[in-house]
Amino acid sequence: MSEIRENLNKVQETIEASCRKAGRDPKEVTLIAVSKTKPVSSIQEAYDAGVRDFGENRVQELMEKMDLLPGDIRWHLIGHLQKNKVKYIVGKTALIHSVDSLELAKEIDRQAEKKGVDRVDILIEVNIGNEESKFGVKPEDAPGLVDRILSETSRIGLHGIMCVAPYVVNPEENRQYFVKMRKIIVDIMNEVGHNVHVDVMSMGMTGDYPVAIEEGATMIRVGTGIFGERDYPV
Numbered sequence: 001m002s003e004i005r006e007n008l009n010k011v012q013e014t015i016e017a018s019c020r021k022a023g024r025d026p027k028e029v030t031l032i033a034v035s036k037t038k039p040v041s042s043i044q045e046a047y048d049a050g051v052r053d054f055g056e057n058r059v060q061e062l063m064e065k066m067d068l069l070p071g072d073i074r075w076h077l078i079g080h081l082q083k084n085k086v087k088y089i090v091g092k093t094a095l096i097h098s099v100d101s102l103e104l105a106k107e108i109d110r111q112a113e114k115k116g117v118d119r120v121d122i123l124i125e126v127n128i129g130n131e132e133s134k135f136g137v138k139p140e141d142a143p144g145l146v147d148r149i150l151s152e153t154s155r156i157g158l159h160g161i162m163c164v165a166p167y168v169v170n171p172e173e174n175r176q177y178f179v180k181m182r183k184i185i186v187d188i189m190n191e192v193g194h195n196v197h198v199d200v201m202s203m204g205m206t207g208d209y210p211v212a213i214e215e216g217a218t219m220i221r222v223g224t225g226i227f228g229e230r231d232y233p234v
């Protein structure tokens with residue numbers, strides 16, 4: 001068996017074990033294979049093993065790969081999105097995980113209208129650890145941003161929140177942040193009403209996804225754990 005297939009099996013088993021531990025149904029957790037910096041051949045290998053959700057953090061790289069791979073792949077943009085790049089990717093992604101300002105949401109909305117795209121699905125990125133080096137809104141600003149996006153845009157499908165937790169050696173250290181994400185979802189519901197479904201939580205990477213699942217992650221983003229170490233950092 002190829003290394004990618006073997007890794008995928010291991011990740012799948014870990015997802016199931018974490019769900020069992022938390023009393024959750026593994027079907028509630030979508031695995032996104034983070035393929036940034038990895039070649040098309042590796043993505044094809046994961047695709048052949050059944051993966052359909054892939055994550056990239058750069059618009060240019062995502063578009064190049066998209067053209068070379070099967071059309072039923074769901075592409076997730078997980079990296080920072082600049083406003084001037086929005087026009088290239090509107091209509092091409094399954095989900096943009098990294099919206100962190102009203103201005104960016106409005107630009108997505110504007111480009112969607114221009115291109116005749118009915119709906120662009122997004123998440124709000126939250127800087128859950130309040131780290132200088134990270135993108136995302138402050139945790140306390142998330143409900144207000146959700147509220148304004150819902151009222152000031154018409155083509156945005158807002159589904160929930162995403163975070164990149166701090167880099168830690170012991171994944172247990174990030175449990176507090178995953179718990180905090182769940183509280184933000186509750187705050188959002190209280191702000192915008194419980195009839196609005198803003199309940200997706202994209203959290204957990206190779207180093208901490210079992211803990212994220214235990215705390216309610218509905219999407220996990222795993223790169224190294226599937227494709228191996230990246231040759232260069234991003």
Ligand SMILES: *Cc1c(COP(=O)(O)O)cnc(C)c1O
Nearest residue numbers: 034057078205206221222223224
């Ligand atoms: C690279 C990246 C990941 C995957 O990281 P691994 O530690 O390799 O699993 C997940 N989310 C984002 C936003 C990333 O940039």
